[in-house]
Each structure stands twice: as structure tokens, then as C-alpha cells.
Amino acid sequence: MEMTKEEFKKELQQRLKEKYAMDINDASSQELYNVLGSVVKAYYSDAWSNTWKDYLEDGQKQAYYFSIEFLPGKMLKSNLLNMGILETVEAGLADLGVSLDELAQVEQDMALGNGGLGRLASCFMDSIASCGLPGNGNGIRYDYGLFKQRFVDGYQVELPDEWLRNGNTWEVRKESKAVDVLFGGNVYLAEDTDGQLRPVYEGARRLRAVPYDTAVLGYQNHLVNTLRLWSVEIPESEEDHYRSIEDRRAFEDLTAVLYPDDSNERGRQTRLWQEYFFVSAGVQSIIRYYLRLNKPLDVLNEYVAIHINDTHPALCIPEMMRILMDEHGMSWEKAFNVTVKVMSYTNHTIMAEALEKWPVALMKENLPRMYQIIEELDRRFVNELTICYPENPELIQRTRIIQNEQVHMAHLAIICSHSTNGVAKLHSDLLKEVVLHDFYQLFPERFNNKTNGIAQRRWLQLANPKLSKVLDQTIGTTWRKTPGDLKLLQNYVEDQTVLDQLAEAKKSNKQRLASYIEETTGITVSPEAIFDVQIKRLHAYKRQLLNLLHILKLYFDLKDDPKKVQESRLFIFGAKAAPSYTYAKSIIKAINEVANLINNDPDINGRIKVVFLENYNVHLAELIIPAADVSEQISLASKEASGTSNMKLMLNGAITLATLDGANVEIRDAVGDDNVVIFGMTEREVYQYYERQDYVAKDYYDQSPVLQRILNAFVDGTIPNIYFEGREIFDSLLKHNDEYFVLRDFDAYVKAQEKIDGLYRDQHHWQQMSLMNIANAGRFSADDTMMRYAEEIWHIEPVEQYSKKKG
Ligand code: RUG
Structure with missing residues (x-):
């Protein structure tokens, strides 16, 4: 898959003529994109069919x-990167007066x-x-x-x-x-x-x-x-x-x-x-x-x-x-x-409501042969367990595939496969100890952990060319193929020049995002502010609401004391709510109204800004993540199986502000306590509340004038235009006892945020923390995760190794 710039230009122009009978200057971006796509495809087509044939022959x-x-x-840029011709194509297009970045935007x-x-x-x-x-x-x-x-x-x-x-x-x-x-x-x-x-x-x-x-x-x-x-x-x-x-x-x-x-x-x-x-x-x-x-x-x-x-x-x-x-x-x-x-x-x-079950009647009617086989799988499983555990009929009832006229898909998957894994250490432990404990006792050898990982090429090389360049200049380029080599960056933690270069890259990414925000929302934001980012689906357990309550606290603090020492903050949200999830949609509405209130309040004078970016998707993530200073990972401990935005943000030098949930625990282990900010209940404490059933959210409200003022704002008109949504949120916390312990963790979260503020004030130290995060993100490479799946679950080998063995 090799190609010179001149070859590329010739090929592109030739294909443009063939397909549209046009020269570059006459072609629209869409036409150029289509033709570029076909050039790229032609370049990998041999390798594609050879890979397939080799697998078959071998x-x-x-x-x-x-x-x-x-x-x-x-996919355009990632394909170019993986083919090793990103720069050639970029330069070739530039010669022809076309910007690759602009063409890439055409792709849906x-x-x-x-x-x-x-x-x-x-x-x-x-x-x-x-x-x-x-x-x-x-x-x-x-x-x-x-x-x-x-x-x-x-x-x-x-x-x-x-x-x-x-x-x-x-x-x-x-x-x-x-x-x-x-x-x-x-x-x-x-x-x-x-x-x-x-x-x-x-x-x-x-x-x-x-x-x-x-x-x-x-x-x-x-x-x-x-x-x-x-x-x-x-x-x-x-x-x-x-x-x-x-x-x-x-x-x-x-x-x-x-x-x-x-x-x-x-x-x-x-x-x-x-x-x-x-x-x-x-x-x-x-x-x-x-x-x-x-x-x-x-x-x-x-x-x-x-x-x-x-x-x-x-x-x-x-x-x-x-x-x-x-x-x-x-x-x-x-x-x-x-x-x-x-x-x-x-x-x-581990969320019970997300563990799939299908009504027997529905399955029988629509997939009759599937149901017959599932019924027989269930019957045989019950028979076997009855022989092995005659004294434990409850165990059989709890683990069988068909229960209460429902097919339990997780039970089917565990009983009829050789491996069940969770997606972060804490999550896998919870599966073994709590959620799937019965199955763990039956099939201990089947359970294992495979902590998630991310495609570091997309999330660093493609999304953050500025940082990538600093890395190349500082530690060489091997990290591009072997993300573990990012560790070398640790040697530069005392090197002011490197710290300055990292800060410069971050600033330029913040400027890029600030321009996007201005263009799409009309809101002017300062790249000097702390870019505090929460990007993920909108779900009550992820606690975007906790973030919002804290924003309101800052707002009221500044209203009361305009001279209060506080770093400027830009709170950035990106999240979609499932269309039928009304509560999540109410939170979106509330965030948007709070944003309006704060962004337009002359007393605040831009010291806090709140931006909810529309239509969060992969492309937007590529723009936001490189610009983030703070990574909000604040789900209720035990609820987020792993999370992956936490890994992407860390890789791009954001400081994680987190509960000990999902992969946050491993991020803390990777960077050390000094380079993350952890707060809130542990999963053990959460389970203790479940056992004792003694959480009373209203006590927290009754005892805290700060919380009273914040929560009342949802129902007393302080936050405008949320008559119904405000009441729904207020009631969810007080009348329905705050399912995700937002009020319980509020004080700890405020303190953690104050710590972030103090840390940011010392820019030198902040840059050092940021560097340590980048340097230790290599272990969350999906390459490593996939190698572990390959070796321990699928028993497949890299092709190179396979060929060597054959040779
Ligand atoms: O909520 C989980 C995330 O914690 C996790 O990082 C991700 C990938 O493992 O999967 C998410 N998830 C879980 N998406 N759907 C479900 C439930 O079916």
C-alpha cells in the first residue's frame, strides 16, 4: 500500500474525470470526497482480498x-492513517488547492x-x-x-x-x-x-x-x-x-x-x-x-x-x-x-433493567425453532443441576434460562459459552461477587476480566495532531505503534520546555473548540477558562445532575460575593437522552436553562459559562476531548461498568475528577492518587446503604442551607422555564429518595471541585499532572485489550506470528 504524492494526484484527477467528467476546480466537496474514497478503496482492495484468501488458505x-x-x-482519515498515506494525501490535496480536513467533513x-x-x-x-x-x-x-x-x-x-x-x-x-x-x-x-x-x-x-x-x-x-x-x-x-x-x-x-x-x-x-x-x-x-x-x-x-x-x-x-x-x-x-x-x-x-429478558410467548410466536432449542437447553440445565445440587432448588430457580415466562438472555449466554467477562476490574468483581454470583459458583473458570480499551490512534493521532507532534519531538514516534511507550514521557515531568509545549498544544485545542462553540451556539468562551467536560449518554446514574447542582452552587456563590476567588470555568456537556427517557430529557432542559441564566447574567461576567453542545457524536468527541482540562466521571460507584470517555480524556491530558467506579479505579491506579481527584462513596458504601435501606435524601436537604437554595431554584422560578421539569427533578431527589445518591455525594463533590480549582491555579503543577496522565494512558490501549481477548478467550494468534510458526 504505497503511493507517492504525484501518483495520488494523478489517480485522483483521472478518477474525477472518469466519474464526473470534471476537473478539480469544478467539483463539489461531495464529488471530491466520493472520488477520494474510491481512490483510497482501490489502494487497499488487494490487501483486503489477500487477507481473506490467506485466512482461507491457511x-x-x-x-x-x-x-x-x-x-x-x-472513516476517511483513519483509513488514510492506517494505510500510512495520511500526510501524502493531505499534501497532494493541498497542491490541488483542496483541504483534507474540509473534505473529511463531508463524510457522514x-x-x-x-x-x-x-x-x-x-x-x-x-x-x-x-x-x-x-x-x-x-x-x-x-x-x-x-x-x-x-x-x-x-x-x-x-x-x-x-x-x-x-x-x-x-x-x-x-x-x-x-x-x-x-x-x-x-x-x-x-x-x-x-x-x-x-x-x-x-x-x-x-x-x-x-x-x-x-x-x-x-x-x-x-x-x-x-x-x-x-x-x-x-x-x-x-x-x-x-x-x-x-x-x-x-x-x-x-x-x-x-x-x-x-x-x-x-x-x-x-x-x-x-x-x-x-x-x-x-x-x-x-x-x-x-x-x-x-x-x-x-x-x-x-x-x-x-x-x-x-x-x-x-x-x-x-x-x-x-x-x-x-x-x-x-x-x-x-x-x-x-x-x-x-x-x-x-x-x-449490572443494572437489572438492562439485563435482557424476552417473554416466552413472544419468542415462541416469532422464533419458534429458537424457542424449542432454548427450552431444551433449559430443561437439560435444570436436570443437570438437580443431579448435582439436589438440596438447592433455589439455586436452580435463580439460574435457569426460562423463569416466570421469560427467557433470560444473560443466563443463556453464560450457561452455553466458555467465557464470561466484565469490562473493568471492579465491574468483573461485582459480577462474580454479587450480580452473577450463582453462576460464578457454578462455573468459576469461565469468569474473567477484560478492562475496556480505546483506539489510541483515533483518539490521539487523529484527534490531537498538536499533542502528537509534541510527543514525537519529545519521546520519538514508537508510541504510535506501541502506546505503552507513552510512559517515556514521564522522564520529562520536570522539563519546563516540554511542559510548556504540552500547555501550548492544549491551548490551541481549546481555541479550536472555542471557535466551534462560537460558530454553533453563538456563545463566546475564553480558552483561559478551565474546560470542564462531561460527555456521555444522559442517564440518571451518570449523574449529570450532580454536575449541574455544583454549577448552581458556584453561581450562587458568585452572586453573593462577586469578588470570590474562583478560576473561570467553562462547563461543557455533550449527551443524548433516549427519546422515551423523560427524566433524562428534563435534565437536558434544566442544563440548557441554567446555561441561559448564567451565560447571560452580567453579575457573572463570563466567569462561569455553561455550554451544552448539540448532537454529541464521535466527530464532536474528537473535537472536545483534546481541549478538555477536567474529565467528569462522576457516576454512582458500582453503576458504570467501565466507561471509555474517561480513558480518551486521560490520554489527551485531562485530569480525571471521579468516583471510584468502573475503569476510574484503574485510572487512579495507573496515575497514582496525586494525579487524579477522587471523591464520593465507594461501591461498598453504596451496597451498605442498599442492605441497611437507611438512606434518607431529605435529611441532606434539611441539614444544608446550600442544598436548599440549589434545589429550591428548580421549583421557585429562579431557573426559568422549567416548571414541570424542575418539579420532576426536585421530586426525584426528595420525594423519590434520590435513587443515585446525588445529595449524599454532593458535599464531597464540591470539595473535590475546590481541589481542582486550587490545583489549576498552580499551572506548573497542573501541567505535570496532565503529563502524568498522558504518560500512563498507554495501558488503556484497545490493542492490549484485544491481545488479551485473543490469547485468553478466542485463542487466535496474530497473523505474523502464525506465518512465522508455519515457516
Ligand atoms: O454503560 C456501559 C459503559 O460503562 C461501558 O464502558 C460500555 C462499553 O463496555 O458499555 C456501556 N453499555 C452498557 N452500553 N450499553 C450497556 C447495557 O447494555
Whole structure:
């Protein structure tokens, strides 16, 4: 994949002529972007097909990462970076009078995910390829990605995300690889001509799953894996089955929209269909590919690993059983044995409401064969446990797959796979000790931790070229391939020149963000202020409300004493709320109204500003994160499984202000107590409250005039235009006893914020802390995380190593 600047320019101009019969000067940005995309694609196409062929010829074991969400963001620059031609292309375009940055803006963010879960899947895809690992993604090609968020009078309004409107340069439709997926109808077992019992389907709906493949380029290693996303179509042979256009539409819409909910999934038929659709299509295509290897199916696990990312793809298990038994005549025992060895599962939450369950009736009606297999899996599990633990029927009741007329997807995933992992040490411990304790006792060897990681190339090299340059000049360039080498930066903690350069890079990123804020919101902000950032989905447990209460405290303090010594602060929020989550939407409205109040109050004179940026997405994250001074990670301890914005912000030199939750604990361990600010209850204290049931939020209000003034502001008109929302928030804290202990942690949070203020005042020391954060962020590289999945769960090896062994 090599190319000189002149070759690139020639190729671009040639293709522009071929496609649009135009010269550079006449082409629109969209046209240029399309052509640039096709040039880039042509450059990696050989490597893509070679990777595929090599895997096949070598009989290489491959991992398949099944996820209902992928959130890759824009791909142009990351593809160029990974191909090693970012600078060549940038310079070539500049020669032609075109800015790469401007062209990159034309690309629509591929937002086929809600937040952390989907973004993690995409970071993993990048790292799998960059580590030379044979691994592919499998998901859904939604016609509409996560909704576009607009604020109208401070309220969140959701608009459709028509990301495919101008086509998608990166995907390749693979009609010949389509498979059929069956839904509904009746299934019964009947003897076939060979005497075997086989399922007979009556009245089932047959839909076609068509794959769209996207290349996933490894970082400068000539390896190109595949992200396969499935789209629904109606097979020609089935067209007569549709009585009306509306009837047909309902099926065609199966892959139309992403469910805009990241943790509280309501039981919906379409969602269940989506889950089965991409799982069935994916497993079928894996088996079809495997059969080309001419190996027996009972050693499938030596060639294939399937990863179930959260429970949404857990139907992989019965679907694999179905294919092995119904289509290939394997016995139940053998099929189960292989399936367990092939499958592994990651849990991403301990929140009970987010642990998926499907009503038996719904599953039976829509996926009758799946249900039959699940029922048998459950029956056999119960039988086995009854033999092993005859004295413990409660254990059986608690762990079985089908309970109270519901299918528990996490139970299915744990019982029928060989590995269950959490996504940060604390989270994995909680799974073992509390949430999945029964399963841990049954299958201790299956439980493990794999702390999340981030694609450091995107979040540092691409998002923060200024900092990257300082790093190159200071510690050389090896960190670009080996993020652990960022550690070398620690040697410069006393070097004022380096500290100044880091400060300069941060300032320039803050200026860039300040310009964006001014352009998009009209609010003028000073790059001198502390940029205090909370970017994540809006959810009560993440406690954006705690942040808001503190902002109000600062506001009232300054109103009372305009001379109060306090660093200027810019509070930046980015968050989408699920459209049906009214409480989260009320918090958005409240933040926006507080922002209006404070930003326009002449007494405050700009010393505090609050900006809620619309439509938080991957691209915006790339702009905000490099500019952040403070990283707000303030969820109630035990609730955030890991978090990943915490890692991205740390890597970009922000100081973490955090509770000991999720991966914050490991961030603290990595940088040491002196380089983070920790506050609030520990997860143990939270559990103690749950046990004693003695939290009384109102006591905190009654005893604190400060809290009284702040909370009253929500209902007494101090914060304007939030009559209903203010009451809802006020009541959630006092009448409904503050589910996420916001009031309990408030004082500690205020003190922690005061500490931040003091630390920032000493700029030299602040820069040292910032440096230590960058230097110690290497361990959160998704490359390392993926190597651990590869070695300990999937048992796959980097291709290089594999070839060496063969040689
Ligand atoms: O809430 C979690 C985050 O803590 C975590 O970092 C991320 C990736 O592991 O997954 C998020 N998550 C959890 N998204 N959806 C769920 C529940 O299904």
C-alpha cells in the first residue's frame, strides 16, 4: 500500500474525470470526497482480498465479534492513517488547492450505535486489525443511525439520521453472499427419508439478509479485516406473500432503525427480529465459509470463535445449535459441546433493567425453532443441576434460562459459552461477587476480566495532531505503534520546555473548540477558562445532575460575593437522552436553562459559562476531548461498568475528577492518587446503604442551607422555564429518595471541585499532572485489550506470528 504524492494526484484527477467528467476546480466537496474514497478503496482492495484468501488458505482460526451496535464515526482519515498515506494525501490535496480536513467533513458519521457499547465495538475492530489478528465484525446496517439531536427552546428534539443519503463510499454490497432467515410460523419435528428427525416449517416468513462489507484496515500492516453489516430484503420468490404495501413495508423496515436506547431495552417485537436477523445471517455465513475449509464440524471451535457483545446477539447459541443439528445432522450433545467452545460473552452492565429478558410467548410466536432449542437447553440445565445440587432448588430457580415466562438472555449466554467477562476490574468483581454470583459458583473458570480499551490512534493521532507532534519531538514516534511507550514521557515531568509545549498544544485545542462553540451556539468562551467536560449518554446514574447542582452552587456563590476567588470555568456537556427517557430529557432542559441564566447574567461576567453542545457524536468527541482540562466521571460507584470517555480524556491530558467506579479505579491506579481527584462513596458504601435501606435524601436537604437554595431554584422560578421539569427533578431527589445518591455525594463533590480549582491555579503543577496522565494512558490501549481477548478467550494468534510458526 504505497503511493507517492504525484501518483495520488494523478489517480485522483483521472478518477474525477472518469466519474464526473470534471476537473478539480469544478467539483463539489461531495464529488471530491466520493472520488477520494474510491481512490483510497482501490489502494487497499488487494490487501483486503489477500487477507481473506490467506485466512482461507491457511485455515486460520478467526474471531467474529457480534454486536448489535457499531459506532465507527468518520472513516476517511483513519483509513488514510492506517494505510500510512495520511500526510501524502493531505499534501497532494493541498497542491490541488483542496483541504483534507474540509473534505473529511463531508463524510457522514456512521452512527450505528448509541454510545459506549457501540464505540467500544468499533475501537475493538480497529485494534483487532492493527494487532494483525484475524477477526471480523458482524452487525446490522441500519438505514437510519442514532437520531440527530437538536435543541428547541432547550428541549431535546430528535431528527432522523439519514446517513446513507449520499451513499456510503466504504461499503461493498455482496449480493452473492446473501442468506435467508425464517421468522414465525409453526415448526414441528418429523422423520426425514434418512430416518432422522428434522424440523418442518409451516407458514414461516422468509426474509433475505444481504451483507454490506466494510474494510477494517490494520495500522500499517497490510491486513484488512471485514465488518459485515446485514440489510433486509424481500426475496422475489416471497413477494406473493405480502397482501399490501403496508404489510411488505413492515418487513422491509426490519433494519431501518437503530433502537435509540443504550441500557433500558423495552421488549419489542422488531428488536427481537433484529437480533435474530443479524445473528442467523452471521452464523449461517460463518458456517458456509467454514465448510470451504473441508473440515468436520465437530472441530469448528478450532477455526471459529464467536463473541457475543452484550446479550443482544445471544441467539447465536440456539442458532448455532440449529444449524449443526437441523442442517448437518449433528447430535444434541456434540452440537452443544462445540457451541460452548465457540461462544464467549461480554457483560456490559449490572443494572437489572438492562439485563435482557424476552417473554416466552413472544419468542415462541416469532422464533419458534429458537424457542424449542432454548427450552431444551433449559430443561437439560435444570436436570443437570438437580443431579448435582439436589438440596438447592433455589439455586436452580435463580439460574435457569426460562423463569416466570421469560427467557433470560444473560443466563443463556453464560450457561452455553466458555467465557464470561466484565469490562473493568471492579465491574468483573461485582459480577462474580454479587450480580452473577450463582453462576460464578457454578462455573468459576469461565469468569474473567477484560478492562475496556480505546483506539489510541483515533483518539490521539487523529484527534490531537498538536499533542502528537509534541510527543514525537519529545519521546520519538514508537508510541504510535506501541502506546505503552507513552510512559517515556514521564522522564520529562520536570522539563519546563516540554511542559510548556504540552500547555501550548492544549491551548490551541481549546481555541479550536472555542471557535466551534462560537460558530454553533453563538456563545463566546475564553480558552483561559478551565474546560470542564462531561460527555456521555444522559442517564440518571451518570449523574449529570450532580454536575449541574455544583454549577448552581458556584453561581450562587458568585452572586453573593462577586469578588470570590474562583478560576473561570467553562462547563461543557455533550449527551443524548433516549427519546422515551423523560427524566433524562428534563435534565437536558434544566442544563440548557441554567446555561441561559448564567451565560447571560452580567453579575457573572463570563466567569462561569455553561455550554451544552448539540448532537454529541464521535466527530464532536474528537473535537472536545483534546481541549478538555477536567474529565467528569462522576457516576454512582458500582453503576458504570467501565466507561471509555474517561480513558480518551486521560490520554489527551485531562485530569480525571471521579468516583471510584468502573475503569476510574484503574485510572487512579495507573496515575497514582496525586494525579487524579477522587471523591464520593465507594461501591461498598453504596451496597451498605442498599442492605441497611437507611438512606434518607431529605435529611441532606434539611441539614444544608446550600442544598436548599440549589434545589429550591428548580421549583421557585429562579431557573426559568422549567416548571414541570424542575418539579420532576426536585421530586426525584426528595420525594423519590434520590435513587443515585446525588445529595449524599454532593458535599464531597464540591470539595473535590475546590481541589481542582486550587490545583489549576498552580499551572506548573497542573501541567505535570496532565503529563502524568498522558504518560500512563498507554495501558488503556484497545490493542492490549484485544491481545488479551485473543490469547485468553478466542485463542487466535496474530497473523505474523502464525506465518512465522508455519515457516
Ligand atoms: O454503560 C456501559 C459503559 O460503562 C461501558 O464502558 C460500555 C462499553 O463496555 O458499555 C456501556 N453499555 C452498557 N452500553 N450499553 C450497556 C447495557 O447494555
